[in-house]
Amino acid sequence: MRSCFDKIRVMIITMLFLSSVVFCLSIKVGIYDDYPMCYMENDTPKGFYVDILKYIASKEKWDLVFVHDKWEKLLDMLERGEVDALAAIAYTAEREKIYDFNNEPFISNWGVVVAKKQLSSIFELSGLTVALVKKDVYAERFLKMLEEFHVDIKVVWVDDYEEVMGYIDKGKAYAGVVSRFSSALESHKHSCVETPIIFAPVDLKMAFKKGARINSQIVPIIDRYLKEMKSQKGSVYWESLSRYLEVPFRMPEWLKLLIQISIGSIAFLLIILIILKKLVNVRTRELLQRTEELQRANQQINAMNEQIKSLYNELQETFDRFQDIMVLTSQVGTFEASEKEFLENVLNMALKLVPKVKYGSVSLVKGDRWVFIAAKGHDIEKLKNLPLKREYAIVSIDSTKIVDRIMDKDRMLMPSELLEEFSNAVKPIKSTIISPLKFGGKLIGFFSLDIPEGSEEVFTEQDIEIVDRFSRIISGFYAARRYIEVEGKFHKNVAIALVKALESYDPYMKGHSERVAQYSTNLAENLRLEKSMIRKIYWAGLVHDIGKIIVPRSVLNKAGKLTEEEYEIVKKHALKGYEILLGVEGMEEIAKIVKHHHERWDGKGYPDGLKGEQIPIESRIIALSDAFDAMTSARPYRDPLPVEKALNEIMENKETQFDPNLADAFVQMIMSRSA
Ligand SMILES: [Fe+2]
Missing domain, CATH: 1.10.3210.10 (Hypothetical protein af1432)
Structure with missing residues (x-):
């Protein structure tokens, strides 16, 4: 009984093993370098066909084995059954005689001529070398087309589309034939342009070894999945397609050139701009420096001008005063100016020299009388007519000095009614410098200058000095006048005596x-x-x-x-x-x-x-x-x-x-x- 169970157990295990062998289908798929349909990258199969097949295999639990090799070799391997299927192959009636194909196309494709320079017709290829991929459906169709149009070319055979464009790069071929996907996605990496010469639209399918048993198991499944995926947006089919076949924007050569020229020009202009900016900065700094120097120089010149102007004015004033003094002193020894005229000149000049002074007067003591001769500010006519006595004046004064509130002193000396008249004739005075006029050691009068009541000004030692000088000039005037009078009288008397003597003669x-x-x-x-x-x-x-x-x-x-x-x-x-x-x-x-x-x-x-x-x-x-x-x-x-x-x-x-x-x-x- 036990051996019976063991037999059953072995049978079940064997069946399960066999069933697992049946369900885990192993499929060898040949792939070659045809980006983006299929290609190898770092020993990893990739591409549109690979994505779809992997998806189907994952769903169906197939064991997929990708065999990577050259296109032509893979065709042979398929014929010999060394691979079960070949990816990315264009369906043609001729090929169907050799291989089995699935029914549902993976995608449509067509051939494109790429060339060193732009072409508008195949006739321009006459006599030129054209690179073609061995056993490529587009190469075959292209040669047939040339034959029909009687265009002779030199053909150079290569293994894949990448090599076609590589030949053009190296100058080994003038043009070549590639699939539209290859052209769209790869030509920008090479020195070739896609021409408008397109031909041989074909469906890309999968080829299988002719008559292989596995075909009936996998081809319907592949077709079914393809149909389903095509009908569902967002499926692996569309996701992969958009990932690989999204044609990158290819910039036209003229635009590239234009951009390069523009970038070059902008860079050049930027460099020029930077240089110019630096130059401008340097010049600006220099100019600023120069401007500052000029401003400084200008300020110095202005300051010097001001100084010169002020010196000139001072000099002019000094000269004017000197002239005035010269006039005054010249009048001292002559009879050219009257006494009144001379004293007024002295007062005017003194007022000019001591601007704080607003009034002034010259008075004389004659016998027991005190007489005003000239005045500035005060009413000279009234003063002249006042019956002033010698003792009303400050006769005790011996030298030039400052007397504040001089009217208070006068008040003490004058009778009240006369003081009132005197006060009416003189302006209110804050401070006075009074100087005695002397002749022959005797007091002959007074010279006085007054600061008006209410003024903030005060007299200084220098003012006393000036008044003292003027006082000496006035004294000198009287001395000279007295001398001239005496001398003149003497001369006149002598002359008259002489004349009289002559007349008696x-x-x-x-x-x-x-x-x-x-x-x-x-x-x-x-x-x-x-x-x-x-x-x-x-x-x-x-x-x-x-x-x-x-x-x-x-x-x-x-x-x-x-x-x-x-x-x-x-x-x-x-x-x-x-x-x-x-x-x-x-x-x-x-x-x-x-x-x-x-x-x-x-x-x-x-x-x-x-x-x-x-x-x-x-x-x-x-x-x-x-x-x-x-x-x-x-x-x-x-x-x-x-x-x-x-x-x-x-x-x-x-x-x-x-x-x-x-x-x-x-x-x-x-x-x-x-x-
Ligand atoms: Fe005469």
């Missing part, structure tokens, strides 16, 4: 010199000549005939006409007067006027025969006065001429004896006086 000359001096002075004043010149004219008029002292009395008092010798003696009086006066210090200019008082406008006078404006104007004026007075005075040999006649005489002799303009002015002066 020549009684007909009595009063003549003083009248000539007076006529001449009047004419000079009418002509608005300078004061110093008028003064000289007066003096010269007074002493013009002083030289007659050397003329003998007999000649001077001769009643008849003078002899030539006598006249020559008389003529010498001009030169002699000159010599006498030249010996007196300070009378040099008067001497020169005296010397030429007998010159004539036409040059016929004496002693030098000067002509026109060569003759000093003072001498020309005295000549007119001298002639007029001589004509209108009695002489030992004639009565005096009437004024009118004398004037006619002058008019008749103008331009010969007299300066015509001066003669007109003189006549006009006398006539207006007579009228």
